[in-house]
Amino acid sequence: MKVKAPVAVGDVIEIEVTGHGHNGSGVGKYHGFTVFTPLVIPGEVVQVRINQVKKTFAQAELLTVVEECNERVAPPCPIFESCGGCQLQHMAYEVQLLMKGQQVVDSFKRIGGLDHLHIEPVIGMKNPWRYRNKAQVPVGLRNGKWVAGFYEAGTHEIVDMETCLIQDPQNDHMIATIKQLAAECHIPPYNERTGEGILRHVMVRHGFKTDETMVVLVTTHNDFPGKKKWLRKIQETLPSLTSLIQNVNARKTNVILGKKNDLIAGNEVIVDQIGAVQFKISPHSFYQVNPVQTEVLYDQVRQFAELTGAETVIDAYCGIGTIGIYLAAQAKAVYGVEIVEAAVQDAIENARLNQMRHVHFTVGAAEKVMPQWVREGIKPDVIILDPPRKGCDQALLSASVSMQPDRIVYVSCNPATLARDAKFLAEAGYEIKKVQPVDMFPHTGHVECVVLFSRMEK
Numbered sequence: 001m002k003v004k005a006p007v008a009v010g011d012v013i014e015i016e017v018t019g020h021g022h023n024g025s026g027v028g029k030y031h032g033f034t035v036f037t038p039l040v041i042p043g044e045v046v047q048v049r050i051n052q053v054k055k056t057f058a059q060a061e062l063l064t065v066v067e068e069c070n071e072r073v074a075p076p077c078p079i080f081e082s083c084g085g086c087q088l089q090h091m092a093y094e095v096q097l098l099m100k101g102q103q104v105v106d107s108f109k110r111i112g113g114l115d116h117l118h119i120e121p122v123i124g125m126k127n128p129w130r131y132r133n134k135a136q137v138p139v140g141l142r143n144g145k146w147v148a149g150f151y152e153a154g155t156h157e158i159v160d161m162e163t164c165l166i167q168d169p170q171n172d173h174m175i176a177t178i179k180q181l182a183a184e185c186h187i188p189p190y191n192e193r194t195g196e197g198i199l200r201h202v203m204v205r206h207g208f209k210t211d212e213t214m215v216v217l218v219t220t221h222n223d224f225p226g227k228k229k230w231l232r233k234i235q236e237t238l239p240s241l242t243s244l245i246q247n248v249n250a251r252k253t254n255v256i257l258g259k260k261n262d263l264i265a266g267n268e269v270i271v272d273q274i275g276a277v278q279f280k281i282s283p284h285s286f287y288q289v290n291p292v293q294t295e296v297l298y299d300q301v302r303q304f305a306e307l308t309g310a311e312t313v314i315d316a317y318c319g320i321g322t323i324g325i326y327l328a329a330q331a332k333a334v335y336g337v338e339i340v341e342a343a344v345q346d347a348i349e350n351a352r353l354n355q356m357r358h359v360h361f362t363v364g365a366a367e368k369v370m371p372q373w374v375r376e377g378i379k380p381d382v383i384i385l386d387p388p389r390k391g392c393d394q395a396l397l398s399a400s401v402s403m404q405p406d407r408i409v410y411v412s413c414n415p416a417t418l419a420r421d422a423k424f425l426a427e428a429g430y431e432i433k434k435v436q437p438v439d440m441f442p443h444t445g446h447v448e449c450v451v452l453f454s455r456m457e458k
């Protein structure tokens with residue numbers, strides 16, 4: 001029987017927050033109907049306005065906290081509520097970690113039907129601020145004034161950001177300088193609605209260990225009035241840049257980078273280091289944005305993989321080869337597979353940079369390449385899976401099981417798809433031995449997990 005929602009858009013109601021939804025929002029019931037609201041904490045009573053009504057739930061915005069809980073803190077960032085970058089600054093950090101841990105427990109229980117698992121407490125950061133090594137912000141005009149920053153949550157309005165508390169301060173400085181010099185040189189910012197203007201985005205990457213910095217200026221055209229002067233001024237004002245690149249993106253699209261990169265000054269890549277391993281990073285490469293926690297995450301993978309030097313390891317969904325190369329010193333051979341060709345080129349280059357000759361990378365869909373490896377006689381002892389948010393293709397999970405590795409180490413950025421895939425692996429004879437969540441993105445709703453599966457004796 002279809003139940004009519006007891007709320008309509010625009011209604012103002014009072015609810016008690018009883019749990020967490022995805023992405024850090026709170027959840028409560030109104031006459032038995034589920035209502036999600038950002039910026040609230042379980043235990044609080046809040047007044048909210050309904051913004052959206054779906055068949056089984058509604059989305060609301062917070063108006064006032066009627067009964068506040070002790071875990072609420074004043075968000076240190078002045079633009080926290082308008083900027084869409086963080087979702088949890090109103091919660092004490094220890095409470096964020098507990099909430100993320102609970103999110104993992106709930107997903108395993110609800111989606112995987114796995115409710116007797118021991119899940120370790122989330123490993124947080126000692127200092128959970130200024131952790132991002134990469135900033136990528138749109139620029140535009142708002143009320144006639146130059147702005148650069150994240151989009152307001154759920155909109156395409158840019159919130160001007162002088163400083164971002166989860167961003168490396170040097171990246172803030174780079175963006176502010178480029179914005180100011182563009183205004184001085186009359187380089188018009190891009191207007192999404194009309195498609196007019198020149199400067200679309202500024203991307204900055206900073207190697208925390210090496211102090212190398214890359215700036216990518218995303219423009220609509222290759223040539224435009226004032227270009228020479230602007231680029232010269234950037235180089236004079238920011239002499240420490242390792243790499244200055246112009247990327248041209250003429251398309252009306254949400255995709256930030258166009259295909260073409262022109263080197264303006266310095267090197268085509270920057271180098272950074274995780275643990276003892278170095279990586280070359282080009283503008284299009286995926287590279288983890290929290291380098292401090294990346295080392296924690298990869299160390300966890302290494303611990304679960306239990307390598308002695310005699311094992312063959314598969315690194316599926318390998319990106320630029322970071323995990324495989326990180327583990328390679330303790331492995332007999334490593335095989336990485338990744339669908340993006342440019343990432344595989346970087347991975348091959350990175351294996352060379354670290355003098356790892358027993359590491360091999362292949363371009364292709366992991367679910368197709370792995371069965372091929374079986375036919376070629378590659379028999380992994382350990383398989384590492386690090387898929388995107390949608391989780392693993394079932395064909396990939398089947399191929400992994402058919403290879404009968406002793407251990408599968410699954411790295412996941414989405415507890416829901418992790419729980420689904422864990423159920424599959426558990427039913428296929430792989431016991432879940434350990435689950436370790438790691439906080440890669442403090443103050444946001446995301447949580448990363450490393451899970452160790454071990455083959456059960458028949």
Ligand SMILES: C[S@@+](CC[C@H](N)C(=O)[O-])C[C@H]1O[C@@H](n2cnc3c(N)ncnc32)[C@H](O)[C@@H]1O
Nearest residue numbers: 317318319322338339340364365366386387388
């Ligand atoms: C979460 S990233 C992990 C990258 C890497 N392990 C790291 O730590 O930097 C997931 C990767 O899977 C790749 N990918 C997506 N679908 C794939 C598929 N079907 N087969 C192989 N790789 C795929 C993406 O391009 C991306 O590089």
